[in-house]
Amino acid sequence: xxxxxxxQTQTPGLEGLNERTKTAFFVLTLLMSLARPVFxxxxxxxxxxxxxxxxxxxxxxxxxxxxxxxxxIEAPIDWGEVHDxxxxxxxxxxxxxxxxxxxxxASDGTRATIQTTMQGPEVLDVTRFPEILFQxxxxxxxxxxxxxxxxxxxxxxxxxxxxxxVTLKDGLYQGTAVVRxxxxxxxxxxxxGGAVKxxxxxxxxxxxxxx
Numbered sequence: 785x786x787x788x789x790x791x792q793t794q795t796p797g798l799e800g801l802n803e804r805t806k807t808a809f810f811v812l813t814l815l816m817s818l819a820r821p822v823f824x825x826x827x828x829x830x831x832x833x834x835x836x837x838x839x840x841x842x843x844x845x846x847x848x849x850x851x852x853x854x855x856x857i858e859a860p861i862d863w864g865e866v867h868d869x870x871x872x873x874x875x876x877x878x879x880x881x882x883x884x885x886x887x888x889x890a891s892d893g894t895r896a897t898i899q900t901t902m903q904g905p906e907v908l909d910v911t912r913f914p915e916i917l918f919q920x921x922x923x924x925x926x927x928x929x930x931x932x933x934x935x936x937x938x939x940x941x942x943x944x945x946x947x948x949x950v951t952l953k954d955g956l957y958q959g960t961a962v963v964r965x966x967x968x969x970x971x972x973x974x975x976x977g978g979a980v981k982x983x984x985x986x987x988x989x990x991x992x993x994x995x
Contacts (some may be wrong), residue, residue, distance in 0.1 A: 794919075802853075809892075822906075823948055825872045827867050827868060827869035828865050828866070828867050829865070829866045829867075829868065829994045829995055830864065830866075830994070830995050831863070831864025831865060831866065831876065831939075831966055831992055831993070831995070832993040832995050833860065833861040833862070833863070833864065834892065834994045835995045836861050836864070836956075836978045836990070836991060837858070837860075837861065837990065838858075838859040838860070838861060838878065838987075838988065838989070838990045838991050839856060839857065839858055839886075839990075840855075840857040840859055840986055840987070840988050840989075841854065841855070841856055841986060841987040841988075841989065842854065842855040842857065842906040842982045842983070842986050843855075843982065843983045843985075843986075843987075844981070844982060844983070845957075845981055845982070845983050853887065853889050853890060854968050855887055855898060855982070856885075856886040856887055856888070857883055857884065857885055857886065857902070858883065858886055859878050859882075859883050859916070859988075860877055860878070860879075860882050861877070861878060861992070862879040862882070862915075863875075863877040863878060864876040864992070866994050867956060872916075872920075872923045873919075873920045873923065874920045874923070874933065874935075875917075875919050875920070876917070876918045876992075877915060877916070877917050877918075877919065878915070878916040878917075879914060880903070880908050880910040880913060880914055880915065880916050880917065881903065881910045881914055883902065883908070883910075884899070885898045885899045885901070885902060885993075886956045901973060904939065906971070906973060907965075907970055907973065908940060909940065909941075909969070911941050912941065913939075913941045915938070916937075916938065916939050917937070917938040917971075918934050918935055918936070918937050918938075918946075919935055919936050919938075920934065920935035921934050921935050921936060921945075922934040922935075927987055929951060929952035930949070930950070930951050930952075931949070931950045931951075932947060932948075932949055932950075933947065933948055933949075933950055934946075934947045936986060937963070939963070939968045940968045940969050940970055941969070942967075942968045942969050944967055944968065946961060946963065947961075948960065948961035948962075949961070955993065956991045956992060956993055957991070957992040957993075957994065958990065958991045958992075959989075960987055960988060960990070961987075961988045961989060961990075962985050962986070962987055962988070963985070963986050963988060964984050964985055964986075965984050965985075965986060966984050972984050
């Protein structure tokens with residue numbers, strides 16, 4: 785009986801402490817749940833488009849390839865974001881309408897013709913497909929400042945997986961990737977009955993700065 789009375793005497797204080805603890809725990813949990821979306825985005829770093837470059841190299845082939853030249857195309861990044869927290873990821877968006885043929889060896893007229901062909905329905909069809917998107921699905925560490933990135937590339941209205949290596953050098957994420965045009969429903973351009981044409985594989989070289 786004495787133990788029961790002692791327990792009853794102590795109960796109000798213990799109950800008050802338990803309630804305060806529960807209340808504090810509830811408030812803390814609520815604050816954490818409200819803050820989670822903010823923290824989830826706090827590790828997102830925007831791509832510095834002004835100091836980033838993507839170039840596409842298209843190479844010639846065919847029996848009269850010596851009469852043509854390779855193509856160098858600039859693809860400015862429209863938007864990008866890198867998450868480097870527990871689940872690192874990268875997203876990039878390029879406006880296909882802003883791609884520009886550089887081809888320093890070509891005349892202005894030839895360059896303009898190539899530009900029109902590239903943006904037209906034969907190749908990128910930028911009116912129907914104005915965006916080129918990349919979203920990583922997995923990033924593997926491959927050593928110091930080196931990674932293998934796997935993801936999905938949306939190009940010409942089709943989405944397919946691609947993988948490429950990235951190295952951090954001089955503060956820039958650099959690397960190259962090879963893309964097959966036919967894999968995205970694009971038929972490589974050819975002239976003179978195929979005596980001069982571009983290769984199916986194009987090389988994409990990038991140097992990306994992150995804020």
